[in-house]
Amino acid sequence: MHRNAFLAASLLTVMVTACGSAEQPEVVEQIIVREPGEPETAVDPAGNDGAVDLVALGEDAFQICTGCHVNEAGAPSTAGPNLHGVIGRTAGGLEGYPYSDAVMTSDIVWDEASLDGYLADPAGYLPGTDMLAGAVPDPDTRAAIIAYLASTGE
Template structure:
């Protein structure tokens, strides 16, 4: 194989393995403003209209202590990961019919990726990783 062919093959492999969007935490924090009326995150976060979102990824639906979830959320049997969150945040009521979350959703994939990056910074205690 020639050097040019190897270089081209390497470039294709790198592009194929690259994420679709570079995540921008600062943009995710701006997007978080859509969430903060109902949710808190960070050290000292508490439940409001919605549960706090510390340690969201890897957490099971209905698992935040002290928050009164709908039976739909309790029974949803979802463990939050990036893909489930992206699906949910586009249209919460479509994914979990009967949820108490009244939110029109975020449809833009880049904004969802940025918001995800922002949320993933916080562990279950609200400390930044």
């Protein structure tokens, strides 16, 4: 009995020591340049497989938007307009959605740059907008969401 307790204690000591001894990998920043038309990818911060699908990350990140928006062809708008096909759409151009006057008179045609500015600070980018609670402060998250929206356009 005493021998089993000693063995168990020794094994536990080895396991605990092994868990804390691994070195942490060095974080390396990379800039990836892509040619027009190539799929957008981002470097996986964990270093797995070199790159991650930015569209897949954006689909996951878009979940923060689903309280107000859908991104499905033909689906009815909810609290916010349906964002399917938003890239290239004139702001306020989705038929049947009651946009604010600020959006309707903005003359914005949504592209990656305008969506980035709007998602970073909706009321600052377009004063008078009804979207007051949808800011996405992290630029990487915004880029992923925009890549996802662009991938689902018509």
